Amino acid sequence: DVKVTQSSRYLVKRTGEKVFLECVQDMDHENMFWYRQDPGLGLRLIYFSYDVKMKEKGDIPEGYSVSREKKERFSLILESASTNQTSMYLCASTLEAGGVDEQFFGPGTRLTVL
Amino acid sequence: GDSVTQMEGPVTLSEEAFLTINCTYTATGYPSLFWYVQYPGEGLQLLLKATKADDKGSNKGFEATYRKETTSFHLEKGSVQVSDSAVYFCALINTGTASKLTFGTGTRLQVTL
Numbered sequence: 001d002v003k004v005t006q007s008s009r010y011l012v013k014r015t016g017e018k019v020f021l022e023c024v025q026d027m028d029h030e031n032m033f034w035y036r037q038d039p040g041l042g043l044r045l046i047y048f049s050y051d052v053k054m055k056e057k058g059d060i061p062e063g064y065s066v067s068r069e070k071k072e073r074f075s076l077i078l079e080s081a082s083t084n085q086t087s088m089y090l091c092a093s094t095l096e097a098g099g100v101d102e103q104f105f106g107p108g109t110r111l112t113v114l
Numbered sequence: 115g116d117s118v119t120q121m122e123g124p125v126t127l128s129e130e131a132f133l134t135i136n137c138t139y140t141a142t143g144y145p146s147l148f149w150y151v152q153y154p155g156e157g158l159q160l161l162l163k164a165t166k167a168d169d170k171g172s173n174k175g176f177e178a179t180y181r182k183e184t185t186s187f188h189l190e191k192g193s194v195q196v197s198d199s200a201v202y203f204c205a206l207i208n209t210g211t212a213s214k215l216t217f218g219t220g221t222r223l224q225v226t227l
Contacts, residue, residue, distance in 0.1 A: 004157070031213055042203060042219040043158075058214070090157055092215075100146040100165055100207050103215060105157035 003027070004106040006091055012112045019078040021109050023091030030096045032074035033103065034058075034066065037088040049074055081113045116141040120204045120218035127194055127225050135189040135221045137178075137204035145206040147171075147180050147187040148215070152201045161189075161202070194225045 007022035025032065031050050035043040035058075045058030047066040055066050063085060067075045074093075078085055088110050092103040121136040139145065146165040150158040162171030167182035176191045187204060204218040 033214075040219055042217040043215075044217075045214060048214065092158075094213050096213075100163075100213070102160040102163070103158075103213070105150075105159065107155075107157045 004091055004093055004104050006089075006106040006109050008109050009107060010110050010112075012114065013078075013081050014114050015082060017078075017081050017113075019081050019111065019113075021076040021078075021089055021091075021111070023074045023076070023093075023106055024072055025074075025093040025104070026072065027093065027095070027104065028071065029093040029104075030071075031094045032068065033092040033094075034064075034074065034076045035090045035092065036060070037090055037108070043090065046076065081111075083113050085111065086113045087111060116145070116206060116208050116216045118204050118206055118216055118218035120202075120221050123201075123220070123222040125221060125223050127223070129196055129225055129227055130193045131225075133189070133191040133194045133198075133223070135202055135204075135223070137187045137189065137218060139185050139187065139204075139206050141185075141206055141208050141216075143209050145208040147178070148205045148207070149176070149178055149187070149189050150203045150205060150217075152203065152220075154200070158203065194223070196225045196227060199223055199225045 004025045033048040034046045049068040065077045091106040094103045117140045148163045149161040151161045162173040164171040164180035170179045205215045
């Protein structure tokens with residue numbers, strides 16, 4: 001059974017802290033994505049990666065960075081957390097770039113920045 | 115750029131009622147269309163998809179037909195159950211976009227007994 005896991009379901013951080021959100025997939029997928037989900041806005045793409053050490057900006061990359069050192073792991077980094085980054089963060093993966101295959105989602109991390 | 119518009123929620127229905135959630139899109143080229151569902155406390159999961167005009171996707175009693183002439187992909191179910199209560203997202207992937215999904219804002223469905 002395919003699986004995308006995220007390191008935390010709930011996280012509370014303080015303004016200015018550096019925050020790491022981890023995502024791991026066990027399906028040998030090439031593509032991985034980070035989204036944030038906010039009420040009334042749906043899901044918005046932050047960053048994606050189509051290969052190890054490769055990354056591309058999504059629609060809202062400001063205030064975020066990513067790291068993909070291994071194929072199965074994709075990390076989202078908030079360099080200096082701010083209250084407007086309070087949100088639900090969802091990781092997803094898909095088999096290969098450029099295809100129309102299903103994206104598999106993790107359960108999400110609800111981040112609160114105080 | 116690409117965009118997806120879906121009906122505002124919440125939608126509240128009684129069990130066994132007929133469901134329609136409207137979805138329209140704007141995209142150049144020939145996108146593939148998807149419906150994802152998010153049950154409470156969970157991530158999203160694919161409900162159904164259609165990759166070309168006039169295709170019908172179906173799963174778990176839900177259906178949606180890719181209508182290029184009206185740029186629509188409306189979700190329907192003939193008889194909803196309480197267990198269908200969830201948030202439903204319409205989305206598209208356009209060709210040449212590295213498999214990036216463009217989502218609608220989501221529609222919350224609440225089914226009551």
